[in-house]
Amino acid sequence: MTNELPKTYDPSATEDKLYKTWEEKGYFNAEVDETKKPFTIVIPPPNVTGQLHMGHAFDETLQDILIRTKRMQGYSALWMPGTDHAGIATQIKVEENLRNEEGLTRYDLGREKFLERVWDWKNQYGNRIIQQLKKLGSSCDWRRERFTMDEGCSKAVKEVFVNLYDKGLIYKGSRIINWCPHCATALSDAEVEYETQPGKLWYIKYDIKDSEESIIVATTRPETFMGDTGVAVNPDDERYQHLIGKKAILPIIGREIPIFADDYVDKEFGTGCVKTTPCHDPNDFEMGQRHNLEQILVFNEDATVNENGGKYQGMDRYECRKAVLADLEAEGRLVKIEDHTHNVGTCYRCGTTVEPMTSAQWFVKMAPLAKEAIRVVEDGEIKFVPERFSKTYIRWMENVHDWCISRQLWWGHRIPAYYCEDCGEMVVAKEDVTVCPKCGSTHIRQEEDVLDTWFSSALWPFSTLGWPEKTKELEYFYPTDTLVTGYDIIFFWVARMIFSGMEHMKQVPFKTVYIHGLVRDEQGRKMSKSLGNGIDPLKVIDQYGADALRFTLATGNSPGNDMRYSKDRVEASRNFCNKIWNASRFIQMNLTIDKVALPKTLTMEDKWILSKYNTLVQDVTTNIDKYELGIAAQKLNDFIWDVFCDWYIEIAKTRLQNKEDKETCENVQNVLCYVLSGSMQLLHPFMPFITETIWLALPHEGETVMLSKWPTYSEELHFEAEEAQMEILMESIRAIRNRRAEMNVPPSKKAQIYVVTENAEHQSVFKEGEACFLKLAYSSALSISDTAPADAAKMVSVVTGDVQMYMPMNELIDFEKEKARLNKEKAKAQKDLSFIEKKLGNPGFLKKAPEQVVEGERTKAAKLKEQIAKLDESLAALD
Ligand SMILES: [Zn+2]
Numbered sequence: 001m002t003n004e005l006p007k008t009y010d011p012s013a014t015e016d017k018l019y020k021t022w023e024e025k026g027y028f029n030a031e032v033d034e035t036k037k038p039f040t041i042v043i044p045p046p047n048v049t050g051q052l053h054m055g056h057a058f059d060e061t062l063q064d065i066l067i068r069t070k071r072m073q074g075y076s077a078l079w080m081p082g083t084d085h086a087g088i089a090t091q092i093k094v095e096e097n098l099r100n101e102e103g104l105t106r107y108d109l110g111r112e113k114f115l116e117r118v119w120d121w122k123n124q125y126g127n128r129i130i131q132q133l134k135k136l137g138s139s140c141d142w143r144r145e146r147f148t149m150d151e152g153c154s155k156a157v158k159e160v161f162v163n164l165y166d167k168g169l170i171y172k173g174s175r176i177i178n179w180c181p182h183c184a185t186a187l188s189d190a191e192v193e194y195e196t197q198p199g200k201l202w203y204i205k206y207d208i209k210d211s212e213e214s215i216i217v218a219t220t221r222p223e224t225f226m227g228d229t230g231v232a233v234n235p236d237d238e239r240y241q242h243l244i245g246k247k248a249i250l251p252i253i254g255r256e257i258p259i260f261a262d263d264y265v266d267k268e269f270g271t272g273c274v275k276t277t278p279c280h281d282p283n284d285f286e287m288g289q290r291h292n293l294e295q296i297l298v299f300n301e302d303a304t305v306n307e308n309g310g311k312y313q314g315m316d317r318y319e320c321r322k323a324v325l326a327d328l329e330a331e332g333r334l335v336k337i338e339d340h341t342h343n344v345g346t347c348y349r350c351g352t353t354v355e356p357m358t359s360a361q362w363f364v365k366m367a368p369l370a371k372e373a374i375r376v377v378e379d380g381e382i383k384f385v386p387e388r389f390s391k392t393y394i395r396w397m398e399n400v401h402d403w404c405i406s407r408q409l410w411w412g413h414r415i416p417a418y419y420c421e422d423c424g425e426m427v428v429a430k431e432d433v434t435v436c437p438k439c440g441s442t443h444i445r446q447e448e449d450v451l452d453t454w455f456s457s458a459l460w461p462f463s464t465l466g467w468p469e470k471t472k473e474l475e476y477f478y479p480t481d482t483l484v485t486g487y488d489i490i491f492f493w494v495a496r497m498i499f500s501g502m503e504h505m506k507q508v509p510f511k512t513v514y515i516h517g518l519v520r521d522e523q524g525r526k527m528s529k530s531l532g533n534g535i536d537p538l539k540v541i542d543q544y545g546a547d548a549l550r551f552t553l554a555t556g557n558s559p560g561n562d563m564r565y566s567k568d569r570v571e572a573s574r575n576f577c578n579k580i581w582n583a584s585r586f587i588q589m590n591l592t593i594d595k596v597a598l599p600k601t602l603t604m605e606d607k608w609i610l611s612k613y614n615t616l617v618q619d620v621t622t623n624i625d626k627y628e629l630g631i632a633a634q635k636l637n638d639f640i641w642d643v644f645c646d647w648y649i650e651i652a653k654t655r656l657q658n659k660e661d662k663e664t665c666e667n668v669q670n671v672l673c674y675v676l677s678g679s680m681q682l683l684h685p686f687m688p689f690i691t692e693t694i695w696l697a698l699p700h701e702g703e704t705v706m707l708s709k710w711p712t713y714s715e716e717l718h719f720e721a722e723e724a725q726m727e728i729l730m731e732s733i734r735a736i737r738n739r740r741a742e743m744n745v746p747p748s749k750k751a752q753i754y755v756v757t758e759n760a761e762h763q764s765v766f767k768e769g770e771a772c773f774l775k776l777a778y779s780s781a782l783s784i785s786d787t788a789p790a791d792a793a794k795m796v797s798v799v800t801g802d803v804q805m806y807m808p809m810n811e812l813i814d815f816e817k818e819k820a821r822l823n824k825e826k827a828k829a830q831k832d833l834s835f836i837e838k839k840l841g842n843p844g845f846l847k848k849a850p851e852q853v854v855e856g857e858r859t860k861a862a863k864l865k866e867q868i869a870k871l872d873e874s875l876a877a878l879d
């Protein structure tokens, strides 16, 4: 027989050991195998410097459930792991460290030395998140682990960059971009978060050249006025028709700027005159392009005013605002100030207000790429789960701007563009350029900027499988199957993988995008550092085990929706582990068989549990296929706990302990093991550790549950009639138990039960289930008939459906004791009543006491009278 299970389940003593064995035996490995179908998930690569947080734990648990299921279903199931270099996040971390420990900046070290430091950091801490993923039980094929800046992924990045450049889909241009003055880098549209902030609308008076008239513009950003190169009005605005084509004079500076008409201007907003600053506002930039306006940049990279700002040079943008307003005021140009709330873009990393600025950046031309990316989702080649996210995706793709891919950082893929310092030639190439192809000069300088981190993660589904090489893995595992990720990175990541897959592989990168929500705290708040409400998944694993954490994350979750994490829920999962453990241990200790085969003769309750289990197999399989992992988990919990443990094991005990009748005893062992083993298989993807331990402790074939064959629905185990029969039996048992509980009858007091029904079928159900009924209904004897017993009127009766049950009162309660108890209660009530009546009969009390108090006493008296009447009734019933 197999090893006996220890008395209590200790996850900490089990999990690491089991995980090590799984890894050593190569159970997670997926091979190219033409006899099997592939199933592939690429992990959303966590930041290499990151620490496992609840969001990861959630994301990884869902992926592991899917991959473990598919592995058991016979697929060559590959879960491709890896980490992301996370450009800005990592660079900031290393810079902070450098500043705190050595008082240095990255400029003190220089590019090369600084990058050495970042690699050192990566080598030291990069593995931490991988170790943490292992604690969770993640069954990735670790042999294949990748890093977005490893040799292969870097090669893929260069290949893609050069390809797109050659096709004219990457260009360098002066464009308006979102600039974070704090992070000193350009941000893509997706990296800007908008918030409404209270602000002001300032009305400023501009003179008009060669005219007595003036014009009033309204602005929320007076600090950029030195960069104004025009005043725009709506072409239909009658107020300003005669001014179009004239020049306005910028106050303080005195520069002349054209007044022009553009449809973009909203007549109703402010005065209908818009100051136009092409270098510092995206809409003004567009108008500037349309009307050939001059571009005057007035800020430096740190958002201080530059040399174009005249007397304001050197001021920070907020200081500049104050100074400008003071000057305008002094000149009598500030005619009105209004409160105004507006949408302000902020940096998603540091929260600094983003400054729109024109600068030389690299872009991916999106319109041609978006076409295919929209088509594959519209055509259903890629499905979003839940479906509503496909609309979000398509809407975004239809309005997508060119993607700014250059970042003013050092850590990342350096853009493979090379400039000749002598003739100015620019070459974009996969290989390093050392000689200018035009003039032969060797004074070559590579582009300083690196690529947006998402540029490399956009290639993840194929770069990790070996692209641009034509590897057998790429051939076999691509397109991947399911991408699991949060709704917060659909634009950053999912969208970019889709157009990259279509452009470079001509095939979708994955077939299904399974979107999940965020893990929130008990009160529904986002977990965040500033709130201090984050929960460390590793601490939860230490305390409750990885299985309990995983099960908590899997239950109560539905695709696309946020979920709440609470200590109560993880404790409930831990209790579920204990319940499974105790039941399994009980079964295992009573086993005499060493091989499981279903017996030829099955009792009604055997058929019932097998049929229930059979339905569970079908449901869980379907739910997982439909990504309803929370529902699957809940069904497993309900079946194992409520049906199998609370009913079947209880019913089975009598036969299991019947050592004289070997056949009966072994039959029930077989059914118990069959259902328990199968349940452990179904539960395995959710709770890998405890299920493996139990499965191995029961009679089994094979080395591990994780490579066992996934249970399938079997028509032979469908017993509809027996399920219905057991339902009748169970319903009557529940009714009797409830009634006894109401009457405070302890289980030790057994009563005779008269079952009365005219339904012959139901009579035979009770005959068949007599043994189990006697035990579970705490009954001393059962009599089944179609007429009520003679003294039925004096018995306790319970009804369920067409079954009436009677129990003699004297078998449930001790008459004398009960009488004494009722009499004692009655005496106390009478004493209280006479005290109150005395009070109410006292005219002094009635006169002095407030109305409310008197009324209160009267109510009390009425209640006591009622209670006494009831007690009398109960006493009479006992006679
Ligand atoms: Zn920032």
Ligand SMILES: [Zn+2]
Pocket: 420, 421, 422, 423, 424, 425, 436, 437, 438, 439, 440, 441
């Ligand atoms: Zn040259």
